[in-house]
Amino acid sequence: MKLSLVELATVAPGGDRTQALKDAVDAARQAEDLGYHRIWYAEHHDAASAASTAPEILIALAAATTSRIRVGSGAVLLNHYSPYKIAETFLQLEALAPGRIDLGLGRATAGPVVDLALRRDRAVPPADDFAEQVREVLAHIDGRFPADHPFARLNPAAGLASRPDVWILGSSGASARTAGELGLGYAFAGFINPDAAGRALLRHSAYSGGKGPGGILSVSAVVAGTDAEARRLNWSRTALMARLARQGTAARVPTVEEAERELSQDQKDTPTVITDGRWPRELAGSPQTVRDQLEQMSKATGVDEIMVQDLVADPADRAHSRALLAQALGIAPR
Numbered sequence: 151m152k153l154s155l156v157e158l159a160t161v162a163p164g165g166d167r168t169q170a171l172k173d174a175v176d177a178a179r180q181a182e183d184l185g186y187h188r189i190w191y192a193e194h195h196d197a198a199s200a201a202s203t204a205p206e207i208l209i210a211l212a213a214a215t216t217s218r219i220r221v222g223s224g225a226v227l228l229n230h231y232s233p234y235k236i237a238e239t240f241l242q243l244e245a246l247a248p249g250r251i252d253l254g255l256g257r258a259t260a261g262p263v264v265d266l267a268l269r270r271d272r273a274v275p276p277a278d279d280f281a282e283q284v285r286e287v288l289a290h291i292d293g294r295f296p297a298d299h300p301f302a303r304l305n306p307a308a309g310l311a312s313r314p315d316v317w318i319l320g321s322s323g324a325s326a327r328t329a330g331e332l333g334l335g336y337a338f339a340g341f342i343n344p345d346a347a348g349r350a351l352l353r354h355s356a357y358s359g360g361k362g363p364g365g366i367l368s369v370s371a372v373v374a375g376t377d378a379e380a381r382r383l384n385w386s387r388t389a390l391m392a393r394l395a396r397q398g399t400a401a402r403v404p405t406v407e408e409a410e411r412e413l414s415q416d417q418k419d420t421p422t423v424i425t426d427g428r429w430p431r432e433l434a435g436s437p438q439t440v441r442d443q444l445e446q447m448s449k450a451t452g453v454d455e456i457m458v459q460d461l462v463a464d465p466a467d468r469a470h471s472r473a474l475l476a477q478a479l480g481i482a483p484r
Contacts, residue, residue, distance in 0.1 A: 151448055152187040152455035153481050155472065156224040156368060158194065159202035163405045163463055170201040171208070173465050177472075178212035182219040184473060185481035187455065188252060190224030195260040195268070196399045199390060206239050213247035218484050222252025224337070224368075224457075225319040228283050229257040229276065230268040237290035238306045244314045254337065255284055256319040261399070281328045288316060288332065315363060323350030330357025340447070341370035341459055344429035351451040367447055368457040372434040373474040374467075381422055383471070384434040385409035386463035388417055403463050437478035444479070 159174035161167060174191065181189050189212065191205035202208060205223040213221045226236055240253040257280045259265055266272060289295045291313055295302040307313065318329035321339035323346050329336035336354040340347040351365045358364075370387065374380035389409035393401035404412065422434035423443055433443055444456050458475065462468035 151444070151479055151481075153185070153476060153479050154188040154190070154366065154455060154457040155181050155186050156190045156192060156457050156459045157202065157208070158192050158200045158459065158461065159208070160403060160461055160463075160465075160468070161199055161201055162465055163403055163408070167201040174202060174208055175211045175215065177469075178216050178219060178221060180469060180472065182216045183483060184476040185483045186219060186472075186476065187481075188220035188222060188457075190222045190252065190254055190457070192224050193227050195264045198400050199394075199403045206243065209243055209251070210246060213243065213250060218250075220250050220252055220315075221247065222314070222317070223254045225254040225256030225317075227258050227260075228255045228287070229280060230265070233283050233286035234290055234301070234304070234306070237287050240314045241291065241306050241310060244312055245310055248310075248312045251314040252317055253287075253314045254317045254319050255287065280325065284316075284318065284328065284332065284334075291316070317363065317366075319368075320350065322346065323353060326350045326354040327357050330354045330359075330362075333358060333362040335363030335365065337366035337368055337457060338451075339368050340429065341368060341431055344431055347429065347447070348450045351453055355452055364455070365451065365453040366455045366457050367451050367453050368459060369444070369447065370432045370461065371440055371444075371458045371471075371475065372432070372460055372462055373437055373440050373471040373478070374434075375436065375474075377435045377439055380434040380436060380440075380471075381418075382406060382410075383462055383464075383467055384422060384432050385413055385418060387432055387461040388420065389413055390461065392417070403461070405463050409463075437474045440475060441478040 157174050157177050159170045161170040178189050191208040192202050193205050194200040209221050244251045317335040318325050319337045321342040338347050338350045354365050372380050372384045386409045389404045389412045422430050
């Protein structure tokens with residue numbers, strides 16, 4: 151099983167964005183040393199809890215300080231941007247780190263104010279044309295425009311011997327067919343919609359016919375020495391989700407002690423392992439527990455790569471969780 155990481159640049163309690171971004175770049179070096187297959191950087195806007203607003207910047211920094219691990223976006227929110235600009239940006243990253251760049255494409259709203267602020271043309275309502283945007287990105291990267299197309303003369307990939315791998319990210323299953331039919335990899339956010347993960351990834355596999363990079367299951371996972379300690383560390387994520395519901399994007403990551411005071415006993419007791427066939431939004435446990443859970447999830451979805459999101463308040467605990475998980479799965483540096 152391959153193990154990968156999606157990095158949010160979490161702003162630690164009492165910390166600031168500068169340190170969060172430094173930690174996010176350092177995470178790439180640690181992940182490479184531990185044998186992780188890839189690290190992707192998220193795109194979040196107007197979020198006090200996460201500092202990664204421009205994944206392409208962190209990708210460039212991380213690629214420059216590593217030599218083997220794949221580095222990419224998880225995801226670029228394509229609905230806000232020009233396909234040509236995205237293609238140019240990631241082809242430039244590929245030129246800087248040949249054979250190691252992933253372009254993960256997604257779509258999401260950051261709320262009406264942020265969505266409006268990100269738009270160049272505010273006179274026209276945004277279109278729901280994600281699949282068309284993806285095809286345009288691919289056409290720019292691979293030179294697929296028909297000869298009579300206005301963009302056929304553009305050649306952003308000129309002089310490059312390799313291309314970034316393109317992935318589609320989703321959390322509902324709606325884009326699984328698009329990814330499969332286009333021969334693209336598909337990463338599903340199981341930490342958002344665990345009930346749909348199996349169906350979405352199997353659907354992608356059916357439409358791809360086994361061609362292309364395959365699928366990735368993304369999960370929220372925290373690992374510690376014991377099940378109890380891992381569940382305790384996971385309280386910060388649970389409490390942050392509750393804070394976001396109350397405070398919106400101003401919510402900050404609570405310490406474990408703050409989370410303990412804020413959460414009800416029912417919230418603390420929410421299952422963090424598969425229970426009665428239901429997958430948890432937040433997986434937490436000892437190395438053995440989490441390994442067993444991931445093996446079940448991998449078998450159910452037909453994927454051989456797990457991508458972990460680990461929103462742990464203390465950066466040292468977060469790094470330790472990643473090391474324990476790598477050890478539990480038996481991965482090793484390439």
